[in-house]
Amino acid sequence: MKVVYVDLDRCLACLSCQRICTFQQLSRSQDADPNIRVQVDMDQRLILTHTCRQCASAPCIGSCPAEAMARDPRTGAVVVHGARCTGCGLCIMACPYGNVHLMPNLRVAAKCDLCGGDPQCVQVCMAQALHYGDIHELIRKKREGSQGSLALDVINKKTTTSD
Amino acid sequence: MFTAGNHAGGEHHGLQAVTKLSMEIKPAIENGTIATLCRMCDTRCSINVHIRKGVLREITPGQINPVNAGRMCPRGKAAIDVFYHPDRILTPLKRRGDGSFMPISRDQALAEITRKIQFLRAKYGARSLAAWKGEGVGFFQQEAYVRRFVRGLGSPNYFSNDSVCFSSRYLGNLLVTGFWSPFPNFARARLILLLGTNPPVCHPPFMRSFADAREKGARLVVIDPRLNPIGCRADIFAQPQPGTDGALLWGLIRALIRAGEYDRAFVEQYTVGFAEAAAYAERFTPEYVEQASGIYASVVRAIARLLMENRPEISVYAGAGLEHYENGVNSIRTLVILATLCGTVDSPCGLYWPENPPLADLALAREEPLLPKQPIGAGRYPVLYDLARECHTMTAMDYMEGKGDYPLKGLLITAANPVITNPNTRRVAAALAKLDLLVVNDLFMTRTARLAHYILPAATFLERTELHLNLEYQRLYLTRPAARIDGVGTEYELWRDLAQRLGFAGEYFPWPDEPAVCRHMLAPTDISFQELEAHPEGVVYAPLRYRKYKRQPLPTPSGRVEFYSTYLKEHGLPALPEYIPPRFRYGADDDYPLMLTTGGRMTLLYQSRHQNIPRFRLIHPRAEVEIHPDNARELGIVNGDLVRVVSATGELELAAKVVHKAELLKGTVEIYHGWEEWPANLLTPDTLTDPISGFPLLKSIPVRVEKVSGDQAAQC
Numbered sequence: 104m105k106v107v108y109v110d111l112d113r114c115l116a117c118l119s120c121q122r123i124c125t126f127q128q129l130s131r132s133q134d135a136d137p138n139i140r141v142q143v144d145m146d147q148r149l150i151l152t153h154t155c156r157q158c159a160s161a162p163c164i165g166s167c168p169a170e171a172m173a174r175d176p177r178t179g180a181v182v183v184h185g186a187r188c189t190g191c192g193l194c195i196m197a198c199p200y201g202n203v204h205l206m207p208n209l210r211v212a213a214k215c216d217l218c219g220g221d222p223q224c225v226q227v228c229m230a231q232a233l234h235y236g237d238i239h240e241l242i243r244k245k246r247e248g249s250q251g252s253l254a255l256d257v258i259n260k261k262t263t264t265s266d
Numbered sequence: 267m268f269t270a271g272n273h274a275g276g277e278h279h280g281l282q283a284v285t286k287l288s289m290e291i292k293p294a295i296e297n298g299t300i301a302t303l304c305r306m307c308d309t310r311c312s313i314n315v316h317i318r319k320g321v322l323r324e325i326t327p328g329q330i331n332p333v334n335a336g337r338m339c340p341r342g343k344a345a346i347d348v349f350y351h352p353d354r355i356l357t358p359l360k361r362r363g364d365g366s367f368m369p370i371s372r373d374q375a376l377a378e379i380t381r382k383i384q385f386l387r388a389k390y391g392a393r394s395l396a397a398w399k400g401e402g403v404g405f406f407q408q409e410a411y412v413r414r415f416v417r418g419l420g421s422p423n424y425f426s427n428d429s430v431c432f433s434s435r436y437l438g439n440l441l442v443t444g445f446w447s448p449f450p451n452f453a454r455a456r457l458i459l460l461l462g463t464n465p466p467v468c469h470p471p472f473m474r475s476f477a478d479a480r481e482k483g484a485r486l487v488v489i490d491p492r493l494n495p496i497g498c499r500a501d502i503f504a505q506p507q508p509g510t511d512g513a514l515l516w517g518l519i520r521a522l523i524r525a526g527e528y529d530r531a532f533v534e535q536y537t538v539g540f541a542e543a544a545a546y547a548e549r550f551t552p553e554y555v556e557q558a559s560g561i562y563a564s565v566v567r568a569i570a571r572l573l574m575e576n577r578p579e580i581s582v583y584a585g586a587g588l589e590h591y592e593n594g595v596n597s598i599r600t601l602v603i604l605a606t607l608c609g610t611v612d613s614p615c616g617l618y619w620p621e622n623p624p625l626a627d628l629a630l631a632r633e634e635p636l637l638p639k640q641p642i643g644a645g646r647y648p649v650l651y652d653l654a655r656e657c658h659t660m661t662a663m664d665y666m667e668g669k670g671d672y673p674l675k676g677l678l679i680t681a682a683n684p685v686i687t688n689p690n691t692r693r694v695a696a697a698l699a700k701l702d703l704l705v706v707n708d709l710f711m712t713r714t715a716r717l718a719h720y721i722l723p724a725a726t727f728l729e730r731t732e733l734h735l736n737l738e739y740q741r742l743y744l745t746r747p748a749a750r751i752d753g754v755g756t757e758y759e760l761w762r763d764l765a766q767r768l769g770f771a772g773e774y775f776p777w778p779d780e781p782a783v784c785r786h787m788l789a790p791t792d793i794s795f796q797e798l799e800a801h802p803e804g805v806v807y808a809p810l811r812y813r814k815y816k817r818q819p820l821p822t823p824s825g826r827v828e829f830y831s832t833y834l835k836e837h838g839l840p841a842l843p844e845y846i847p848p849r850f851r852y853g854a855d856d857d858y859p860l861m862l863t864t865g866g867r868m869t870l871l872y873q874s875r876h877q878n879i880p881r882f883r884l885i886h887p888r889a890e891v892e893i894h895p896d897n898a899r900e901l902g903i904v905n906g907d908l909v910r911v912v913s914a915t916g917e918l919e920l921a922a923k924v925v926h927k928a929e930l931l932k933g934t935v936e937i938y939h940g941w942e943e944w945p946a947n948l949l950t951p952d953t954l955t956d957p958i959s960g961f962p963l964l965k966s967i968p969v970r971v972e973k974v975s976g977d978q979a980a981q982c
Contacts, residue, residue, distance in 0.1 A: 115473050117467060117470060117495075125881075150499070231474050
């Protein structure tokens with residue numbers, strides 16, 4: 104199953120993912136809260152970026168009394184059926200990572216739905232800190248990667264060096 | 267949501283009705299994808315514009331251009347918002363006596379502008395006319411059109427945005443190594459030293475290189491009065507007093523020389539003036555640097571140690587943060603000297619010496635200089651004119667006010683908004699209003715456009731055919747239009763049609779269209795138009811070769827790296843890049859106890875561009891003056907209060923943002939420079955300039971901050 108993976112050490116908190124997610128939510132409703140969040144702790148000098156891991160166990164689904172959460176069979180993302188959600192907030196309590204929140208205006212649960220299989224946040228992550236792929240595949244690549252990097256190898260093949 | 271400010275968006279002089287013409291769009295294709303380069307900033311990432319049923323729907327990143335490597339930023343995605351923006355100017359406009367504008371035909375506009383130009387040229391001479399190119403259209407080919415036009419007109423007066431951005435860095439590099447070094451290949455560095463720059467916001471692709479280098483163990487040193495998030499990743503983050511980078515850099519030079527930890531072989535063979543520089547550096551002890559810059563002596567020693575341990579695999583990069591001081595060029599020269607001592611000249615991660623493709627000389631750079639015609643500012647800043655071949659925009663104000671050596675009466679501006687971006691903006695507006703002819707070619711009704719006699723509708727980058735040159739990767743690109751809009755001419759069409767009416771198109775603009783211009787430029791190369799068209803990701807025109815100085819002399823007067831510049835001495839300027847402390851360090855002014863810096867970048871915005879994109883405005887609804895919590899407390903200011911910032915030049919009311927105590931140096935306040943409704947340049951002086959480049963002082967302006975009232979946003 105494909106997920107958005109955050110390679111935290113690469114993130115420089117440019118906020119592009121959070122911005123584009125805001126715009127993505129805005130195109131659907133008046134609630135513009137992003138589903139990926141970049142937090143910068145200026146005291147500790149820490150950058151923390153997090154988004155839904157689309158867990159296989161998905162405690163959020165099981166916690167929902169209204170059966171408003173389900174897995175999208177096409178993308179594998181855990182999605183919220185806004186019309187069914189009562190805004191009770193149990194899924195927010197159930198998520199071990201704090202990646203579900205309540206939309207401020209609509210008062211229904213919201214979380215990352217992988218943009219239907221083409222996550223915008225990954226497209227705009229120029230640090231290549233965000234990756235979209237099967238988590239096992241990402242782990243394998245990270246293990247095998249020469250320097251542990253998932254960054255694409257785009258070194259210009261025509262370029263030669265004479266140093 | 268555009269009504270947050272004191273200059274609300276409503277005052278458009280009845281333009282809404284004029285500009286709300288329907289857009290007759292002619293897409294390049296009905297369905298499919300156009301691969302092109304983004305020009306929402308100057309990075310120029312590869313993008314794909316997706317067109318469905320003749321409508322530009324979406325922009326996604328191009329996959330194989332090494333500049334962006336399959337990613338892009340949210341600015342680029344909003345190029346469609348700009349293209350379809352309801353406020354776009356779609357027809358030529360002429361100002362009426364009462365200041366309102368009426369739509370006229372393109373023919374009428376060009377005919378009347380031509381008549382006015384001919385009248386002014388006959389009465390005051392050709393040099394009473396000038397053109398001014400802004401950042402909005404870019405550089406290279408678009409810049410060359412303007413330079414050609416000015417030459418064809420017989421005037422020496424070409425102005426550009428480079429007067430307040432980039433030229434100081436350009437000169438600082440040229441004066442030492444003789445070449446402009448493009449962005450270093452940070453990914454190969456073991457130590458990255460950044461000064462006065464916030465790459466995640468202003469150069470997003472750098473992030474990938476930084477992360478790649480850090481994954482291999484590279485160290486990061488960030489010098490900035492402001493703690494941006496990238497500072498959180500730094501091994502050393504140091505906050506100097508604004509404008510004191512030169513002292514730190516001389517201190518590092520001294521440390522390397524005293525320890526003998528510099529590239530001796532290179533210095534002996536390929537440099538001049540080492541002894542003079544070494545002697546001058548002596549006074550910059552770590553303790554002196556601490557006193558001059560506020561950076562602890564122990565931190566100076568620690569940075570020096572990192573330089574010694576990691577040379578020559580060091581990337582240094584200075585942003586615009588170093589430019590806007592009286593000592594800007596010399597600070598940058600000092601940085602280039604430091605990088606030279608570390609042995610990074612023409613190395614993979616260092617000061618790369620780019621090779622240019624043998625393109626036709628569209629900008630006529632190799633033609634005789636126009637010095638005898640007295641270009642504006644060439645007398646005051648001869649080095650700027652000599653090396654950059656452009657005039658000085660701040661001096662242009664004198665000429666418009668009738669205080670120059672001759673009058674400046676007519677000005678054609680394209681894609682520039684100097685009423686926002688030049689210092690002492692109230693004076694800029696008054697000077698422009700004195701002109702007999704002001705023509706502005708732009709996408710939107712900017713503050714500058716509102717002063718024009720004629721406004722012409724400009725095309726976006728999505729509507730042009732043009733070549734792009736990337737020196738970092740030594741690639742050439744060709745971009746083709748995704749669409750055209752009826753009645754909206756490209757830059758080329760504007761300058762060519764005006765030249766035609768003025769009778770010099772045959773000599774200066776003989777090509778029927780932009781593809782023909784591109785073919786002309788490519789003729790001396792072995793790369794064809796078709797090849798570039800087939801490779802929107804760019805074509806490498808020459809492989810990257812390093813250490814070329816071993817085979818050919820460097821392009822300086824001496825053929826070597828110049829620590830000591832005889833050329834500058836001949837111009838009556840210090841031969842060494844001496845460190846002059848910024849004026850405010852001499853003594854505090856009780857009337858203006860705080861230090862204003864402007865020009866720090868914001869996400870989504872780019873200089874004065876993109877602030878009218880509604881979804882961007884949701885994120886950045888209003889200007890803010892950022893202030894340290896201690897200073898805010900002393901002044902009784904809380905987050906969101908309306909405050910007045912006062913300098914010797916002017917004043918500005920805007921909201922206060924109390925930042926984290928680590929984010930800004932105490933005593934410093936910061937305002938973004940590009941807002942139409944809150945021009946930070948009302949506060950900046952145009953009289954304190956760098957003696958070499960003529961750059962204005964934009965980053966250490968003495969101000970005071972006064973509380974006006976409580977949170978404005980809360981009251982709306």
